[in-house]
Amino acid sequence: MKIIKIVLSVLLFGNYSTLCAFATSQTTPVNEYIDLANEQLKQAREVQKASRQLIVDANKVRKQLKQLRAPQLQTNNFVETRKESVSELVKLLELKQKEGAELRTLSKRLKQLAASNFEEGFIHRWQSKITNREPLTMDSEVENFFAHNARIRSVHKNMPSAKATPSQDTKERSDMSLLVPSLMKQNAPPDLNINAFKFSREEKLFAHIEVHTDTSTSNSETNDITNVSAVPLNKIHRWRLMVTDLSGNPVENIQFKVEGHMPGHVHGLPTAPRVTHEVEPGVYIVDGMKFQMKGWWVMKFIVESEKNENDSPKHADFFTFNLVL
Amino acid sequence: MPFTRALCYLSSLIILNACSPDSGSPDDVKDITDPELYQFTEVDIQFLKRFSISQLGEPPASISNKFADDKNAAQLGKSLFFDKSLSKSGNFSCATCHQPTLYFTDGLKRSKAAGTTRRSAPTVLGAAHSPWQFWDGRKDSLWSQALGPIEDVNEYDTSRTAYVRKVLQKYANEYQTVFGKIKLDFIKQLPEHASPAGNEESRNNWQSLDKKTQSQINQVFSNTGKAMMAYQRQLQIPESRFDLFIETLPTNQPHRLAEIFSAEEVRGLRLFVGKANCASCHNGPLFTNYEFHNIGAPDPQDQTVELGRHEGVKSLLTDEFTCLSEWSDAKENECAEMRFLKTNGTELVGALKTPSLRNIAVTAPYMQFGQFDSLKQVIAHYNRPTPPVYNREQHPSRPHFDIMPLKLSEQEALALESFLGTLTSPLPKDDPWWGL
Numbered sequence: 001m002k003i004i005k006i007v008l009s010v011l012l013f014g015n016y017s018t019l020c021a022f023a024t025s026q027t028t029p030v031n032e033y034i035d036l037a038n039e040q041l042k043q044a045r046e047v048q049k050a051s052r053q054l055i056v057d058a059n060k061v062r063k064q065l066k067q068l069r070a071p072q073l074q075t076n077n078f079v080e081t082r083k084e085s086v087s088e089l090v091k092l093l094e095l096k097q098k099e100g101a102e103l104r105t106l107s108k109r110l111k112q113l114a115a116s117n118f119e120e121g122f123i124h125r126w127q128s129k130i131t132n133r134e135p136l137t138m139d140s141e142v143e144n145f146f147a148h149n150a151r152i153r154s155v156h157k158n159m160p161s162a163k164a165t166p167s168q169d170t171k172e173r174s175d176m177s178l179l180v181p182s183l184m185k186q187n188a189p190p191d192l193n194i195n196a197f198k199f200s201r202e203e204k205l206f207a208h209i210e211v212h213t214d215t216s217t218s219n220s221e222t223n224d225i226t227n228v229s230a231v232p233l234n235k236i237h238r239w240r241l242m243v244t245d246l247s248g249n250p251v252e253n254i255q256f257k258v259e260g261h262m263p264g265h266v267h268g269l270p271t272a273p274r275v276t277h278e279v280e281p282g283v284y285i286v287d288g289m290k291f292q293m294k295g296w297w298v299m300k301f302i303v304e305s306e307k308n309e310n311d312s313p314k315h316a317d318f319f320t321f322n323l324v325l
Numbered sequence: 326m327p328f329t330r331a332l333c334y335l336s337s338l339i340i341l342n343a344c345s346p347d348s349g350s351p352d353d354v355k356d357i358t359d360p361e362l363y364q365f366t367e368v369d370i371q372f373l374k375r376f377s378i379s380q381l382g383e384p385p386a387s388i389s390n391k392f393a394d395d396k397n398a399a400q401l402g403k404s405l406f407f408d409k410s411l412s413k414s415g416n417f418s419c420a421t422c423h424q425p426t427l428y429f430t431d432g433l434k435r436s437k438a439a440g441t442t443r444r445s446a447p448t449v450l451g452a453a454h455s456p457w458q459f460w461d462g463r464k465d466s467l468w469s470q471a472l473g474p475i476e477d478v479n480e481y482d483t484s485r486t487a488y489v490r491k492v493l494q495k496y497a498n499e500y501q502t503v504f505g506k507i508k509l510d511f512i513k514q515l516p517e518h519a520s521p522a523g524n525e526e527s528r529n530n531w532q533s534l535d536k537k538t539q540s541q542i543n544q545v546f547s548n549t550g551k552a553m554m555a556y557q558r559q560l561q562i563p564e565s566r567f568d569l570f571i572e573t574l575p576t577n578q579p580h581r582l583a584e585i586f587s588a589e590e591v592r593g594l595r596l597f598v599g600k601a602n603c604a605s606c607h608n609g610p611l612f613t614n615y616e617f618h619n620i621g622a623p624d625p626q627d628q629t630v631e632l633g634r635h636e637g638v639k640s641l642l643t644d645e646f647t648c649l650s651e652w653s654d655a656k657e658n659e660c661a662e663m664r665f666l667k668t669n670g671t672e673l674v675g676a677l678k679t680p681s682l683r684n685i686a687v688t689a690p691y692m693q694f695g696q697f698d699s700l701k702q703v704i705a706h707y708n709r710p711t712p713p714v715y716n717r718e719q720h721p722s723r724p725h726f727d728i729m730p731l732k733l734s735e736q737e738a739l740a741l742e743s744f745l746g747t748l749t750s751p752l753p754k755d756d757p758w759w760g761l
Contacts, residue, residue: 175368177361179599236661267672267725270616271665288665292616 033121034248037114041203041246044110047103054100061093111199118206118248119197125248129283132210134229135194138294138325188296188324195321200303202317205243205251207301209321212238212285231291231325236271239286240279241301241319250282257302258286262295275301297323362591363579370574373598377571378683378750381610384453384558388660389653390468390551392503393558399758401499402556405549407760411491412481414439419474419553422446425759426752428684429560434695440479445695448688451611451681453558456662460677460693461637462617465663466653467557468550469646475546476522484518484527489545504548511541521645543645547652559758562611562683567594567747586747592737593744601707601731601741606679612748617676618727621713622692622706630719631693634673638666675713675724686746700745704738707731 068086123130173180188194197208211231231237243251260269273288291297302318357363365373374380387393405411406419417438423429429448436442444460452458458470474480475488490512493500497509515538519530531539564572570585586594598604606614617634624630641663646652648660658664667673677693691697697706708731713724733741754761 173368175366176372177364177366178369178372178595180372181599181602181605236665268667268670270667271662272667272669273665288661290665292614 031121031248033117033124034246037118037121038246040110040114040117041199044107044114045203047110048107051100051103051107054096054103058093058096058100061089061096065089065093111203115195115197115199118199119195119208121248122197122206122208122242122244125244126208126242129242130208130210131213132229133196135196136209136211136323136325137230138233138291188322192296192322192324194324198319198321200317200319203246204317205245205303205319206248207244207319208242209286209299210240212240231289231323233294234290234292236288236290239289241275241284241286243282243284250280252278252281254284255304256284256286257304259300259302260297262293262297291325294325297325299323357579357583357588359588360579362588362595363582365574365577370571373571373574373594376567376604376608376610376612378562378564378568378610379572381454381562385456387466387554387558388655389466389648390554391654392548392551393468393555395503395555397499398503398552398555399559400556401496401503402552402554403559403758403760404496404499405492405553406556408495410495411475411483411488412438413483413487417481419449419471420760422474422480423449425761428688428752430688432689434690436480438480439482442477442479444693445690447680448684449557450560450562451613451683453554453560454611455613455615455678457615457637457678459637460680461633461640462678463637463640464644465641465647465660467554468547469644471550471553472546472646476520484523485520485542485546486515486530487518488549489542490515492549493545500545500548503552507541507545511538514538515542543652547646550646556758561753561756561758563750563753563756565683565748565750570594570747587743589740589743590747593740593742594747596733596737596741597744601733601737602728603682603707603741606727607682612682613679615678617673617678619672619675619677619713619725620707620728621675621710621726622694622696623711624714625694625696630716631675631677632720634676634678635721638668638673641666642668671722672725674720674722676727682745682748684749686749700742701738704733704741708733708738 065086068082068089119133123133196210197206199206211229241256243254245251256275258273258275260273261267269290270292271288271290273286273290275284276287278284286301299321300318301321302316305316384393392398406423409415409418409421412418421438422431422433422436422442423446424431429450431437431446434445436446447460452470453467456465458464458467459473464470464473475483476485481488493509493512501507516530516533518527519534519542520527521531522528523531534542566585570582573581573585576582582591596603597607606616606618608614617637619633641647644650648655648663649657653660685691686700689698689700691700691703697703707728710728710730712726715723752761753759
């Protein structure tokens with residue numbers, strides 16, 4: 001079967017390529033990483049397509065099953081044959097679902113591989129400009145104490161206000177007798193991708209974020225940032241956003257819209273950050289960043305397309321970076 | 326009565342200080358029924374220390390006012406703050422609504438001078454530490470804020486030219502000591518009332534002035550604000566019983582702590598930072614995070630709804646005297662808060678600046694319209710809050726709501742209330758800046 005073949009080749013190639021990337025990370029020319037990443041991305045898309053097809057097929061089978069099981073068909077004559085075909089269809093359905101799920105996982109894994117290989121190539125290419133590869137954090141002295149737990153919005157006059165439930169979540173800590181409230185619904189999922197390197201949603205661009213520590217251009221307030229992987233609490237600061245296309249070449253003149261919010265919390269950033277300038281091809285300065293609390297934040301950089309104004313915002317390409325501060 | 330209460334704290338502070346050096350002998354151990362209540366861990370103590378007034382430090386450096394820490398400016402500012410003759414009627418000063426004996430509030434639901442203000446007067450104590458002024462944060466500095474009341478019809482009800490003329494007539498020397506020599510004769514040719522913000526006549530008069538004169542007036546006008554800002558930056562908050570308690574915590578002597586805080590007050594403190602979750606917004610030495618939240622204090626009937634920060638940012642965008650204006654001493658790129666001002670977002674709708682809870686027990690009534698007369702009512706609201714009502718005609722979007730019911734027992738509510746009473750500082754009779 002065609003699908004199986006793809007799976008096999010992909011698995012082999014995938015594993016082989018990681019090994020390869022590992023063994024030669026010092027000497028491999030940039031392009032090789034980037035070529036590899038592109039190859040993996042291509043395969044990932046094919047596998048994803050196959051996976052989607054399987055899901056579509058599975059849904060067809062499910063429909064057939066439903067029809068067979070429908071009460072109006074329950075006449076005695078057909079009982080036996082129907083039983084047979086039902087059990088066959090059930091098997092088929094399970095198989096398609098299983099394969100579909102497997103391929104989806106595979107595609108995801110391939111994309112991860114592609115991203116990490118691309119990151120490697122990206123770093124080779126931008127070596128002198130990258131000051132930090134690590135996910136962004138917040139200075140560790142800042143304790144996670146003061147967070148307000150807003151979960152509900154206003155209600156309509158006629159709505160019963162009883163919907164709001166008491167906030168009883170307090171942190172039991174062995175070293176404290178005070179029951180300081182914990183952050184509710186703030187905990188990021190354990191497998192959350194918090195990489196500072198990401199493909200765009202449409203997988204047409206690749207970007208890296210880091211805290212901008214260049215003191216020559218920043219204002220006095222941002223000068224005291226020393227830990228390059230840590231964003232400050234409650235202080236306006238800058239980021240660098242570096243963007244390339246899939247060949248690893250910087251992409252210039254992108255207009256970005258910047259958004260940030262805390263999932264599980266109905267508020268955004270306290271400021272309205274924006275890209276203020278492009279310091280060199282593909283290196284954008286994001287100014288006005290400010291985080292008023294620790295926790296899980298999502299930063300979104302939306303690529304504003306100039307050409308087709310009619311493009312619905314849904315179709316705009318964007319980068320999403322998760323931060324767990 | 327607020328004063329007697331404040332006096333009590335003052336005397337209790339003195340007595341405690343007198344007997345505290347060595348009260349460790351078991352004879353004078355107070356009977357503590359619940360010793361665990363007074364046990365605080367190392368981490369507890371570190372955590373609570375963040376609320377101590379000793380951690381406050383100087384107000385953040387001002388970028389837009391280079392006279393912010395100039396003592397002469399502060400002196401001039403003090404004179405301006407208390408001078409009634411600068412208002413149109415000669416009856417009102419800043420201190421009419423920000424009275425030192427009432428911890429710079431006025432005890433009213435809505436303030437009264439030339440008219441009645443829309444909202445209630447907050448204290449100016451600690452305001453120097455806040456990045457935004459007013460309940461809705463519609464001013465980005467204390468100097469810009471101080472210019473508002475002068476031209477407000479409900480407050481000084483005067484105009485820019487009238488005010489500037491009076492200031493320069495009365496305080497010519499003090500003014501020039503701080504801001505440098507200026508030619509004073511331009512005030513002689515000014516119309517009685519002229520301002521870009523006044524009534525029609527006043528606005529027309531302003532239009533008839535040449536750019537240079539307008540500029541001279543605005544320069545002096547904004548400098549008076551800078552002097553009043555310098556003044557307000559000098560206002561210190563004395564230690565309260567709460568601060569003494571925090572300071573005494575590291576001794577780990579429950580009986581000494583029990584002399585400062587009753588068991589009920591300790592329970593209240595534990596609730597405040599714990600189950601009642603007040604500290605999530607009311608935190609730090611001034612008991613505020615300076616952020617904007619909607620806690621759903623009910624909008625009074627027959628009134629436009631409170632749009633809070635949503636409206637505040639709109640005003641900031643058109644304000645004449647922000648950090649970005651020509652009257653500011655900052656370079657444009659230093660005004661980060663204004664450059665990256667958040668102007669949209671549902672969380673701005675109906676959101677107000679978290680007020681300080683210092684001296685809260687003696688500064689009733691509460692909330693932006695004085696909706697609550699007592700702390701009991703405030704706590705009852707937090708305990709079972711009514712979310713803001715969505716008024717489709719007036720709200721740009723469904724207002725945000727930032728709190729959840731606490732379901733505190735009656736006893737817990739009382740404990741919380743008694744804790745808030747420990748945040749009252751004695752009136753510093755000898756601090757000249759307070760003008761007591």
